[in-house]
Amino acid sequence: MSDAISLTCQCGSFKARLRGADAKNGNHGVCYCVDCQAFARHLVQLDRVADAAGGTEIYQTQPHRFEITEGAAHLAVLRLSPKGLNRWYAACCNTPICNTPRSPKVAFAGVVAANITAPDGALGPIRFRYKRESALHPVSEPAGNMVGFVVKTLSAILGERLSGRWRDTPFFDDGGNPVVEPRVISREEKAAAYTR
Numbered sequence: 001m002s003d004a005i006s007l008t009c010q011c012g013s014f015k016a017r018l019r020g021a022d023a024k025n026g027n028h029g030v031c032y033c034v035d036c037q038a039f040a041r042h043l044v045q046l047d048r049v050a051d052a053a054g055g056t057e058i059y060q061t062q063p064h065r066f067e068i069t070e071g072a073a074h075l076a077v078l079r080l081s082p083k084g085l086n087r088w089y090a091a092c093c094n095t096p097i098c099n100t101p102r103s104p105k106v107a108f109a110g111v112v113a114a115n116i117t118a119p120d121g122a123l124g125p126i127r128f129r130y131k132r133e134s135a136l137h138p139v140s141e142p143a144g145n146m147v148g149f150v151v152k153t154l155s156a157i158l159g160e161r162l163s164g165r166w167r168d169t170p171f172f173d174d175g176g177n178p179v180v181e182p183r184v185i186s187r188e189e190k191a192a193a194y195t196r
Helices: 034-042 146-163 187-193
Strands: 005-008 015-018 027-031 056-061 066-070 075-079 086-090 095-100 109-112 128-130
Touching: 027 146, 034 056, 034 095, 034 187, 128 146
Parallel strands: 027 128
Antiparallel strands: 005 015, 015 066, 027 056, 056 109, 075 086, 086 095, 095 109
């Protein structure tokens, strides 16, 4: 396990670290879904956080491992639709940070790896490529073990629920509400964000 994994926004005003994050405690992969692309495009960050095919490298882990160390006031959240995921970013410079479900009881955070500083190999190899059919260009790399990805994700969520660690999150208050009021993007913003 490594405690040397940190995360910083582009301007350096928001900083965090991932405690005990490693290949065992998370899923390392690339997501090509249109929603991740739209999130990055809306923040004008697609070229920075995604590869040429529109894939965002993510490290999916448990929220209790995420510790904000500086600039919590810069944390903001948007949703691409009223019932969409919470998509967290640093408002100081529009850096995408991670996404979480709308309820803290479904405890996972897909952290954008472009902002992570970690020793080589700390997150483990890329194990899955999700929604390759939504890529901007054909992706030749294999999809990876999607069954393993789903099983590991569901096992982690269940473990957090049974242990009560789902309550230990920087993204939700004690009442289960996001620590920042989510903003649902407008119809016009959504149309622009999904235009490829």
